[in-house]
Amino acid sequence: MHYDVFNGDADGIIALLQLRLATPKDSLLITGVKRDIGLLKQVDVNKATAVTVLDISLEKNNQALQALINNQVDVFYVDHHRTGDIPKSNKLTTLLNTDANTCTSLLVNDLLKGQYSYWAIAAAFGDNMHASASDLAQKVGLSERQKDQLNELGTYINYNGYGQELSDLHFHPAALYQSLLEYPDPFVLINQENSIFSQLKAAYLADMAKARTADVLSDNDIVKTIVLEDAAWSRRVSGVFGNDLANQAPDKAHIVITLNPIEVDLQSKNKIQNxxxxxxxxxxxxxxxxxxxxxxxxxxxxxxxxxxAGVNALPKGRLVEFIKQVESYYRH
Structure with a gap:
């Protein structure tokens, strides 16, 4: 059994999309919401013969990776996040680069020698790497309109990945990936009536309109902090809204926070988190x-x-500490 394990955001989905358009393979898909990065532990080490891992931090999956290697499973790992200690094994092949101006889909694009570069450009835009995406768009000769269209596509696919749980999303990332496989040329998708592109665009614009009316908790020359309400739309828009703010004020750090609901054990009715x-x-x-x-x-x-980056569950009492850490880091 081959497993494809990938982040549920634009970069993870499109990295796998490029690979499987180039080399189709029957595989079991493992993915989740964007922030669900401890995905590798879901692979059954006794059933897996090979695993492809895309756009999830090796540092956060080291233990599960080691278990696969120990069980003589071949692993191909492509990522641009923090690596931690990289296991040394002839069962592990890596394509890792933590440079701030690259992403997993751009690494795959290089591997495939630009075979599906339009998709890689969309992914880079989705990961808010506008300079890298624009450079590649210019290299392959896209018009400004085409570049803008791929910017939109990547942004909407990335937007779909945000949520506390899968029910917050418009499309399950695995289903979205499988639908996108039908479009080796992303411009066919973009120009198709009533497509996934147009559905995500409408949802994105509606959520972003709400986000732009959100409360500003703090704002100075170094960092701006925005508070979104506890709602599904907030969780969907949090990351792409942060990207949008960053592009508007490129000299400033931005924090977007969303209040998490109190978790309750449904059987005992007791609160799980205090x-x-x-x-x-x-x-x-x-x-x-x-x-x-x-x-x-x-x-x-x-x-x-x-x-x-982000924090999945920052205690409410540590928010001021976090903001001060950000101010201190970027002040120098």
Missing amino acids: EQSYTLSLRAPLNNKQGAGDICAQFPTGGGRAAA
Whole structure:
């Protein structure tokens, strides 16, 4: 059994899309909401013969990766997030690059020698790597209109990946990936009436309109913090809204926070968590794309990459501490 394990955002989905358009393969798909990155543990080590892993931090999946290697399973791992210690084994093949200006789909694009570069451009835009996406778009000769269309496509696919649970999303990431497989040329999808593209566009625009009226908790020359309400639309829009803010003010860091609901055990009716928490998205200044992952990793449930990171459950009482950490980091 071959497993394809991939992040449910634009970069993860499109990285796999490129690979399987180039080399079709029957596989079991493992994915989830964007923030569900501990995916590798879902692979059955006794059934797996080979595993492809895309766009999830090796550091966060090291133990599950080691178990697969120990069981003589071949693993191909492509990613741009924090790696931690990389196991040394002839069962592991890696394509890892933590540079702030690359993403998993761009790494796959290089591997495939640009075979599906239009899709890679969409993914880079979706991961808010506008400079890298624009450079590749220019290299392959796209018009400004085509570039803008791929920017939209990547943004909408990325938007679909955000949520606390799969029910928050418009499309399950695995189903979205399988639908996109029908479109080797993304412009066919973009120009098709009533397509997934147009459905996601309408939903994105509606959610973003709400986000732009959200409360500003704090704002100075270094960092701006926005608070979204506890609602499905907030969880869907949190990451792409952070990207949008970052593009508007590239010298400033941005924090977007969403209040998490109190978890309750349905049988005992008792609260599982004692303190309410925030889901938090941090975007480094676009003109200083470093530090976001390191800052978030200092807090439990936090992690990410240099330019964009987050914390899944930041205790409400530690929010001020977090904002001060961000201010301190980017002040220098």
